[in-house]
Amino acid sequence: MSERKLRLPEALIFDMDGTLFETDTLLVPVHHRVFETLREERLYEHETPPVERLLSCLGMLLEDIWRQVMPDSTEAARKRADVLLLQYELEGLASGEGELYPHVEATLRELKQRGMKLFVASNGLEDYVKGVARYKGIAELFDGLYSAGEYATASKVDLVARLLQDHGIQSAWMVGDRSSDVEAGKGNGLEAIGCAYATYGRAAELDGADALIGDFRELIKLLDT
Known part of the structure; x- marks a missing residue:
């Protein structure tokens, strides 16, 4: 101190x-779920970005986070990622994660x-x-x-x-x-x-x-x- x-x-x-x-006790599993779903929905074709990239962006506004985490994505993918991130975070919290x-x-x-x-x-x-x-x-x-x-x-x-x-x-x-x-x-x-x-x-x-x-x-x- x-x-x-x-x-x-x-x-x-x-x-x-x-x-x-x-x-990270919540976000690591959530991160992987988000990108699995984006690929299933054909909104993102690339490998899952390193979770460290997402963690390093904590504190930013969400729109700025996705530009850093997946700069090669479409606006549709980023908007869908907003929805999925919140959904999976709340599901994780409800099940005791984090x-x-x-x-x-x-x-x-x-x-x-x-x-x-x-x-x-x-x-x-x-x-x-x-x-x-x-x-x-x-x-x-x-x-x-x-x-x-x-x-x-x-x-x-x-x-x-x-x-x-x-x-x-x-x-x-x-x-x-x-x-x-x-x-x-x-x-x-x-x-x-x-x-x-x-x-x-x-x-x-x-x-x-x-x-x-x-x-x-x-x-x-x-x-x-």
Whole structure:
């Protein structure tokens, strides 16, 4: 854990993938199912792209993800992939697939007990973000679950701005694992906490964060100092 002097926040805003949810525990089997179906439906003729390519795009908007993952695809294939990805993710969550990162639930509960307002701000689809929270038993801990899919925001900076305005939040920490999370914090005058335990991004993505944590429980230590 490393930090500069931080202001005590009234709220914590979390990214979902790579921050609260260990996405590859769900996404690896889903990825293969999506491309098997696309080939069966004659929408994609190539080999399944490496799942690492998809994981490295987490945090982007979905339309940008597919351009990176399958640049040689048609718009019809990308639109169908949107539908299949969500369908298979929700089926996987319903059957118990996917894991939160270690200590996430217990730490969120402690933060809630301390009177902290908790939010999610994700570039994912609404049903996916809410589905993860519901199936993993943490939905009731949050004061709001914000997603680019629900609010049609062009960037996470805009999404967090909407959240802050809706709830009258004056001070908060933005907690996430990607450069988009650091930008969302800085672009709204918030402190940014970088989650260095996630493996999806590159370490340089967290340049500019006010603090780095290697374990989710370190959020409690940051608040106490």
